[in-house]
Amino acid sequence: xxxxxxxxxxxxxxxxxxxxxxxxxxxxxxxxxxxxxxxxxxxxxxxxxxxxxxxxxxxxxxxxxxxxxxxxxxxxxxxxxxxxxxxxxxxxxxxxxxxxxxxxxxxxxxxxxxxxxxxxxxxxxxxxxxxxxxxxxxxxxxxxxxxxxxxxxxxxxxxxxxxxxxxxxxxxxxxxxxxxxxxxxxx
Amino acid sequence: xxxxxxxxxxxxxxxxxxxxxxxxxxxxxxxxxxxxxxxxxxxxxxxxxxxxxxxxxxxxxxxxxxxxxxxxxxxxxxxxxxxxxxxxxxxxxxxxxxxxxxxxxxxxxxxxxxxxxxxxxxxxxxxxxxxxxxxxxxxxxxxxxxxxxxxxxxxxxxxxxxxxxxxxxxxxxxxxxxx
Numbered sequence: 001x002x003x004x005x006x007x008x009x010x011x012x013x014x015x016x017x018x019x020x021x022x023x024x025x026x027x028x029x030x031x032x033x034x035x036x037x038x039x040x041x042x043x044x045x046x047x048x049x050x051x052x053x054x055x056x057x058x059x060x061x062x063x064x065x066x067x068x069x070x071x072x073x074x075x076x077x078x079x080x081x082x083x084x085x086x087x088x089x090x091x092x093x094x095x096x097x098x099x100x101x102x103x104x105x106x107x108x109x110x111x112x113x114x115x116x117x118x119x120x121x122x123x124x125x126x127x128x129x130x131x132x133x134x135x136x137x138x139x140x141x142x143x144x145x146x147x148x149x150x151x152x153x154x155x156x157x158x159x160x161x162x163x164x165x166x167x168x169x170x171x172x173x174x175x176x177x178x179x180x181x182x183x184x185x186x187x
Numbered sequence: 188x189x190x191x192x193x194x195x196x197x198x199x200x201x202x203x204x205x206x207x208x209x210x211x212x213x214x215x216x217x218x219x220x221x222x223x224x225x226x227x228x229x230x231x232x233x234x235x236x237x238x239x240x241x242x243x244x245x246x247x248x249x250x251x252x253x254x255x256x257x258x259x260x261x262x263x264x265x266x267x268x269x270x271x272x273x274x275x276x277x278x279x280x281x282x283x284x285x286x287x288x289x290x291x292x293x294x295x296x297x298x299x300x301x302x303x304x305x306x307x308x309x310x311x312x313x314x315x316x317x318x319x320x321x322x323x324x325x326x327x328x329x330x331x332x333x334x335x336x337x338x339x340x341x342x343x344x345x346x347x348x349x350x351x352x353x354x355x356x357x358x359x360x361x362x363x364x365x366x
Contacts, residue, residue: 019242019352051291054298055281056205057274060244065278077278081271088243089267092251093260095237100256103233107363114362115355116232116321117333120313121340122239122351126209127309129345134302147307151213152314155221158213161308162203169300176296 003072004079006037011064011083025060029067039071060084189258190265192223197250197269205298206305208245213312215249221315225257229320239351246270332365 010032018025026049034045048070052062061081068080102108131144147165150156196218204211212235219225226234238248247267254266319325322333336358343349 015243017242019240051281054294055274055277056203057201057277058204058211058244058246058270059207061247061271061274062277065274069278077275081275085243085247085267085271088241088247089251089263091241091243092237092248093255093263095241096252096255096263099233099237110363110366111359112229112233112236112362113323113333113366114336114358114360115236116229116316117337118340118354118358119232119235119239120316120321121337122344122354123209123212123235123313123316124310125341125344127306127313130306130309131303134299134306136303136306140303143303144307144310147304148311148314151217151308151311157222158217158308158311159199159203161304162205162214165301165304166205166297169297169304170293172300173293173296177293180292 004068004075007068007071007076008079008083010037011068011080012087015060015084016087025063029063033067033071040067189262193254193258193262193266194269196223197254197266198272200246200250201270201273204246205301206308209309209312210305211246213308213315215246215253216312216315219249219253225253227320228316228318232316232321236355239355332361336361 011029014025014028014032018028030042030045033039034042040048045067048066049063052066053059055062061084064080064084065077068076068078070076072079103112136144143165147161150161151158200211200214200218203214216231220228220231234249234252235245238245241248247270250266250270251263254263258265322331322337324333325331340354340358343354344351
């Protein structure tokens with residue numbers, strides 16, 4: 001089988017069977033690409049993932065594109081990407097037609113009435129975990145608080161908030177890098 | 188017109204969606220619910236639940252659903268493609284620009300600085316969903332079952348890292364029994 005086709009099939013299986021978002025998918029990608037096919041060495045794979053994680057966009061799509069590109073060029077990149085998203089698109093299209101048909105059924109409405117508050121909790125919980133892992137102090141707590149205030153209270157588009165945050169973080173990173181360099185020069 | 192709007196909205200989300208699927212929720216919510224009104228907040232909550240229980244990226248699922256409900260099959264394919272378009276361009280640009288170690292340190296530190304803001308972004312998406320549509324029995328002098336479900340799910344998820352699919356299924360069963 002040709003490489004792009006193999007890539008498509010590997011990512012199709014991963015896209016069709018991994019629940020729980022992008023990161024749950026990683027070990028499956030590693031197994032397929034590194035262990036079984038031996039397309040990419042382990043350390044190079046994780047270096048690549050480190051770069052991909054820092055990019056905007058859909059994590060699974062980015063991973064597929066980079067792995068595909070590394071293994072088989074442009075054809076590989078597109079084959080892997082299509083493999084990763086076709087299962088999702090198909091499943092949602094099928095569900096969307098069914099859901100529209102049945103959502104006004106009292107039984108379905110009752111079930112979703114119970115689910116909605118749970119979804120709110122499932123969104124709030126990881127955001128607080130993220131604050132913990134980002135080591136936010138009392139001084140830096142102003143950043144998430146301001147973000148919430150601007151988006152939730154002032155209804156400012158998150159797009160502007162993200163752009164402002166990127167600008168701020170970049171300045172912060174430049175200062176840190178400069179300090180690190182000065183230290184190097186001194187020692 | 189609707190095609191152009193879908194293209195613009197999802198390209199924007201693809202460009203600015205830092206920090207994974209949940210971080211994108213806030214962007215999608217703002218555009219799709221608040222700005223264009225393509226979905227209600229309850230539709231949005233339902234789709235997040237469905238996305239959690241089906242395989243695949245949550246943002247692709249939402250793009251497909253929004254595209255489908257606003258402009259049919261063509262709309263769903265266009266919205267999903269638009270979401271991937273910035274990533275496709277990036278493979279070729281960033282691979283060459285940022286693979287060097289020098290730039291990596293700068294990018295790492297930028298992302299570290301970005302993280303608290305992304306956490307705030309996700310929190311805001313959750314807060315925006317706390318409305319009377321998603322919590323219909325709030326403040327009506329009844330037992331506030333929706334609030335109880337939310338608090339219990341939060342505790343289970345935050346402190347005990349409970350499986351989200353399991354929590355959704357249990358909440359659905361509770362909803363079926365009590366409502």
